[in-house]
Amino acid sequence: MIQNRTKILDAARRIYSQFGWRGATTRRIAEAAGVNEVTLFRQFGNKEALLGAVMADSATHNSLPPFPLVPADPESELTLWAVAHHQRLCEMREMIRQMMGQLAERPEIAGCASTGPQVAAAILREYVVRLRRAGWLTTGVGSTPPADAAAAVAMFMGALFADAMGRDFMPEMFPTSAEQSVGSYVRLFLRGLAANNTPTIARSRRQQYSNHPG
Numbered sequence: 001m002i003q004n005r006t007k008i009l010d011a012a013r014r015i016y017s018q019f020g021w022r023g024a025t026t027r028r029i030a031e032a033a034g035v036n037e038v039t040l041f042r043q044f045g046n047k048e049a050l051l052g053a054v055m056a057d058s059a060t061h062n063s064l065p066p067f068p069l070v071p072a073d074p075e076s077e078l079t080l081w082a083v084a085h086h087q088r089l090c091e092m093r094e095m096i097r098q099m100m101g102q103l104a105e106r107p108e109i110a111g112c113a114s115t116g117p118q119v120a121a122a123i124l125r126e127y128v129v130r131l132r133r134a135g136w137l138t139t140g141v142g143s144t145p146p147a148d149a150a151a152a153v154a155m156f157m158g159a160l161f162a163d164a165m166g167r168d169f170m171p172e173m174f175p176t177s178a179e180q181s182v183g184s185y186v187r188l189f190l191r192g193l194a195a196n197n198t199p200t201i202a203r204s205r206r207q208q209y210s211n212h213p214g
Contacts, residue, residue, distance in 0.1 A: 004033070004035055004039055004043065005043055007033040007034060007035065008029065008030070008033045008035060008039075008040055008043060008044070008050070009050075009053060009054050009057055010033070011029050011030075011032035011033035012024065012029045012033075012050050012051065012054050013054050013092065013095055014032060015028055015029050015032055016051060016054070016095050016098060016099075017092075017094035017095040017098060018094075020098045020101075020102060021098070021099075021102050021106055021109060024047070024051075025047075026040055026041070026047055026050075029047075029050070048108060048109075048111070051099075051109070052111060052115045053115075054095070055092075055114075055115040055116035055117075056115045056116055056119050057116075064081055064084045064085055064088070064120070064123070065080050065081055065084055067081060067123070067126075067127040067130065068130075069130065070130070070134055071127070071130055071131050071134050071136055071199075074131055074136055074190060074195055075186060075187065075190060077127075078127075078186045078189065078190070079182065079183055079186045081124075081127075082156075082160060082182045082185065082186055083178075083179060083182050085120055085160055086160050086163065086164050086178060086182050089160065089161060089164035089165070090164045090167075090178075092116075093164060093165060093168070096165065097165070117157065117161070120157065121153060121154070121157050124153055124156070124157065125150075125153055128149060128153065128193065131193070131195065134199050135196070135199035135200030136195055136196055136199045136200075137193055137194060137195055137196065138194040138195070138196060139200070142194055143194055144192065144193050144194045148192070149192075149193055152189055152192040152193055155189075155192070156185060156186075156188075156189040159185045160182070160185060163178065163181055163182070163185075
């Protein structure tokens with residue numbers, strides 16, 4: 001069952017990237033996956049749901065390294081996740097471009113196209129919450145307001161998306177390597193969140209220790 005689902009998702013990604021919405025018939029996708037159409041419909045219901053599942057799969061924990069429950073090194077953890085997300089976007093570049101190019105003609109595709117980015121953004125927002133709880137983000141004076149933190153998430157996701165979609169045909173916009181650029185996006189993102197070099201809890205413990213050397 002799981003094997004069929006994976007084969008169908010992979011086939012749908014390839015077929016849609018090559019033929020677009022009209023050409024990506026359920027029959028063609030089923031043939032490419034080596035299953036019959038009945039299996040496809042049982043798994044996903046219809047083509048819209050299938051394409052939505054393809055986009056969601058691109059941002060799940062199965063395809064991206066999961067964030068730790070308790071952040072220990074925000075820059076390294078975010079970089080690992082962002083590099084994987086960027087690579088995944090690059091792999092799906094043609095499919096995403098197909099979707100974006102057909103939105104005016106088929107506005108119902110918007111729901112499919114937005115599924116993956118929404119899932120990825122939700123994962124990132126949850127990690128920001130973990131950073132705050134673990135004391136990695138400045139609180140009180142100098143802290144980042146919730147609205148600005150939400151904007152920072154949107155800008156970070158937008159930078160990764162724009163880089164993945166535009167790097168191949170606008171190289172002058174991206175003079176450094178993808179890995180270097182992603183590292184810069186991560187550092188700017190953490191700066192926008194007013195992230196600390198060490199968590200508040202760790203600093204408090206060091207202060208207590210320095211106040212009681214004996």
